[in-house]
Amino acid sequence: MSSFNINPINLMHTLTMALDLAVDGVSMHQQRTAVICRYLAEEIGIGAAEQQSLLGAALMHDIGAAPYYEERRLLLDPSRGCDEEFVFRHAEEGYRLLLNLGCLSHAAEAVRYHHDHWTGGNPSGLSGTNIPLASRIIHVADRAEILLRKHCLDPDRCGPVCADLLKETPVSLEPSLVDALMACSKRECFWLDMTNNTYIAGFHNKMDWGHTPFTARDLLDVAGLYSIIIDRTSRFTATHSRSVSRVAALLADAYGFSKHEVYQVRVAGLLHDLGKLSVPNSILEKPGKLEADETRVMRQHTYYTYRILEQIEQMENVACWAAYHHETLDGSGYPFHIRGDQLPLGSRIMAVADIFVALSENRPYRKAMDADEAEKILRGMVRADKISGRVTGMIMDLRDKATDIVRDSDIQMLEAFGAAS
Numbered sequence: 001m002s003s004f005n006i007n008p009i010n011l012m013h014t015l016t017m018a019l020d021l022a023v024d025g026v027s028m029h030q031q032r033t034a035v036i037c038r039y040l041a042e043e044i045g046i047g048a049a050e051q052q053s054l055l056g057a058a059l060m061h062d063i064g065a066a067p068y069y070e071e072r073r074l075l076l077d078p079s080r081g082c083d084e085e086f087v088f089r090h091a092e093e094g095y096r097l098l099l100n101l102g103c104l105s106h107a108a109e110a111v112r113y114h115h116d117h118w119t120g121g122n123p124s125g126l127s128g129t130n131i132p133l134a135s136r137i138i139h140v141a142d143r144a145e146i147l148l149r150k151h152c153l154d155p156d157r158c159g160p161v162c163a164d165l166l167k168e169t170p171v172s173l174e175p176s177l178v179d180a181l182m183a184c185s186k187r188e189c190f191w192l193d194m195t196n197n198t199y200i201a202g203f204h205n206k207m208d209w210g211h212t213p214f215t216a217r218d219l220l221d222v223a224g225l226y227s228i229i230i231d232r233t234s235r236f237t238a239t240h241s242r243s244v245s246r247v248a249a250l251l252a253d254a255y256g257f258s259k260h261e262v263y264q265v266r267v268a269g270l271l272h273d274l275g276k277l278s279v280p281n282s283i284l285e286k287p288g289k290l291e292a293d294e295t296r297v298m299r300q301h302t303y304y305t306y307r308i309l310e311q312i313e314q315m316e317n318v319a320c321w322a323a324y325h326h327e328t329l330d331g332s333g334y335p336f337h338i339r340g341d342q343l344p345l346g347s348r349i350m351a352v353a354d355i356f357v358a359l360s361e362n363r364p365y366r367k368a369m370d371a372d373e374a375e376k377i378l379r380g381m382v383r384a385d386k387i388s389g390r391v392t393g394m395i396m397d398l399r400d401k402a403t404d405i406v407r408d409s410d411i412q413m414l415e416a417f418g419a420a421s
């Protein structure tokens with residue numbers, strides 16, 4: 001585990017995709033915002049070290065909005081817009097998420113003020129150059145990205161984009177940064193980059209970021225951060241990912257997985273529902289049965305979990321173990337319809353851990369089940385050739401410990417809310 005290292009910017013760039021997921025695909029808002037920030041940084045001539053932390057913050061700037069699907073959509077919709085309370089709230093929530101995460105805390109401040117108006121009147125009390133430079137740059141880049149998409153990323157519509165930006169300049173945006181953006185927009189490469197999704201998706205690859213590599217501990221912390229975001233998408237799953245992670249690790253350990261593999265199972269458990277950020281909260285929280293089109297949307301979550309996690313270096317197993325948790329032994333699961341022996345043991349473990357934890361939690365349409373009721377359902381699924389009989393036997397042998405994990409997570413969450421209120 002000590003030899004483990006990972007490029008932080010690659011990891012953040014990859015996971016950022018999850019923050020831009022929606023029913024109709026990936027918007028790439030944050031990645032494109034980061035590219036615009038890079039143009040601005042070079043135009044005004046800021047140093048390499050400052051650029052690195054600016055781009056890191058730009059890639060995560062809307063992280064506080066991630067659990068709130070509808071509001072997140074409104075933030076990116078220039079024709080409807082979002083209410084000002086949420087605009088400042090998501091910046092503050094992003095700051096709080098990042099602040100205590102050692103390896104990402106450097107981005108917290110820039111995220112906190114990325115909607116502060118240049119002329120003041122902000123909850124922070126800041127104005128002008130008292131607002132951190134990185135926040136001011138992200139603010140301009142964020143607005144530019146939204147307006148560029150409003151005008152269909154069309155270089156011939158450069159005029160309207162600039163006019164819209166200038167309209168916001170007297171109050172909201174720093175005039176000299178808007179001027180810098182105007183200068184960038186006069187270069188053909190700017191528009192070609194904006195419309196080149198391959199470049200946007202890989203712009204960071206050729207850059208020498210000079211960051212200290214992330215350790216295994218850092219990756220676990222980042223996965224923990226994302227698990228909080230995923231679990232905030234519904235009040236019924238406030239601790240789900242953390243519990244699945246711990247129950248799956250308990251099973252993997254009992255199976256004799258190596259220390260490194262148990263570590264990977266923990267990361268996979270924390271991130272198994274990452275793709276749920278593509279599903280509207282109204283579907284995630286629906287009390288009744290889902291309609292066919294809602295089921296289709298719900299089912300896309302493991303597809304995105306896989307497509308995002310498969311891009312993380314040195315984490316080959318994590319993508320499979322995390323994303324195959326709705327695959328079944330008879331091949332009727334989703335989204336890949338992997339069957340029988342093709343389903344790795346780590347994925348079978350994750351599937352059983354996920355079902356056990358879900359049954360042990362309250363849902364909008366039923367109360368939490370005890371271990372006996374959960375066993376009946378799990379055994380039925382074994383008979384139907386959906387999940388592994390061996391893994392189910394193992395979790396039943398460990399039922400007291402597994403039940404304690406789910407209950408402890410609940411208590412920790414209640415304590416955290418109690419302390420916050």
Ligand SMILES: [Fe+2]
Pocket residue numbers: 061062075090114115142
């Ligand atoms: Fe924002």
Ligand SMILES: [Fe+2]
Pocket residue numbers: 029033061062142
């Ligand atoms: Fe944004």
Ligand SMILES: [Fe+2]
Pocket residue numbers: 272273301302325326
């Ligand atoms: Fe799931």
